[in-house]
Every structure is written in C-alpha cells, then in structure tokens.
Amino acid sequence: MVGTESTGKTTLARELARVYGTLWTHEFGRELWVSQGGGTFADHLVMARRQLQRETAAARHARDFLFCDTNAWTTLHWSLFTYGAADARLVELADSTFDDYVWVVCGMEIPFEDDGVRELLGDKARRMHEQQVADLERRAPEVVVYAEGTVEERIAQVSEAIGAPQLSSYTS
Numbered sequence: 001m002v003g004t005e006s007t008g009k010t011t012l013a014r015e016l017a018r019v020y021g022t023l024w025t026h027e028f029g030r031e032l033w034v035s036q037g038g039g040t041f042a043d044h045l046v047m048a049r050r051q052l053q054r055e056t057a058a059a060r061h062a063r064d065f066l067f068c069d070t071n072a073w074t075t076l077h078w079s080l081f082t083y084g085a086a087d088a089r090l091v092e093l094a095d096s097t098f099d100d101y102v103w104v105v106c107g108m109e110i111p112f113e114d115d116g117v118r119e120l121l122g123d124k125a126r127r128m129h130e131q132q133v134a135d136l137e138r139r140a141p142e143v144v145v146y147a148e149g150t151v152e153e154r155i156a157q158v159s160e161a162i163g164a165p166q167l168s169s170y171t172s
Helices: 007-020 026-037 044-060 072-084 088-100 123-139 151-162
Strands: 022-027 067-068 103-106 146-147
Touching: 007 022, 007 103, 007 151, 022 044, 026 044, 026 088, 044 067, 044 072, 044 088, 072 088, 072 123, 088 151, 103 123, 103 151
Parallel strands: 022 067, 103 146
Antiparallel strands: none
8 A cells, every 4th residue: 555644554554354254464664653753854764674574574474465454666756755855775675576466546625633753744745746657657557556535445456456365265
C-alpha cells in the first residue's frame, strides 16, 4: 500500500490480510518517527532496511499474499519530498525491490486525521501524491492498482486486480 499520510494504507493492509487469511506488515518508519519525536535524513535508510526485514520475515509465513503498509520505495519518496535528495543506498534498495510488488495507490478522499505526528497537510499531501503516482506510472503502469472509496470498495478493487481470495480447504 502506498500513498501519502492518512490515506488508509494501514487499514487497507490489515483488512486485506484478514479477507485473504494472510499476514500484513506494519509501517516501521512511523514507529521510529513516533518513538524519536521525529527523524533525520539518515533515518530513511534505517527505516527502509528494517521495513524490508519485516517483509522478508513475514513473507515466510504468509499465505498467497503479504500486504505491506509501505516499503522502501515509499521511504525513498519521503526522503526526496522532505530533503530533495536520498541516500544512494536507499535509491538502490528501492530500485532493487521495485518489481517485488503489486502497487496499490491509496486515494486521498479519506478525511485527513491529524494525530499530532502527521506532516503533510493539504497542498503538500497532493504534491507528494502526484510525485508518487508519476513515478509509478513511469516505471510500471501495468502493476498499479488505484484503491479509492470506502474500505470495502478498496478491497474489491484490489481483489479484482490480484484475484479473489481462495477459500480455505480447512473446515472448523
């Protein structure tokens, strides 16, 4: 799940994991940012590496899909948006993992929830969203899913793109 702040990435990843009977990974960068009361340029590489470690560990136990609430590419875009630059190792990490995903861009129609940690309001959020969409469409438009509307509508849009969840062969 990618998109700017407060676009429902966490909710969608969690709900898709529930619907598909699999796992999801929570955003490490947010945890780090909250625990430190902010962050630095160097933290972006740390966040991307730790996020990838979480994805790799969870993928070993996931069933069919692993739904990720962010990734190295998203962290790269935060660095570019915030600092106008990114660590070359972060660029390399984002590029080397780019083809590992089906990209779900969460729309901005969900009301912004200011929890005291959010950084992007109004026009800043729109500009970052446009930056992300332009990069995805330049790189791989055929693997981009646009998830908009309610959580249920978003789940349906993602399911249409990746296939309906398979019913378990197990009975209770």
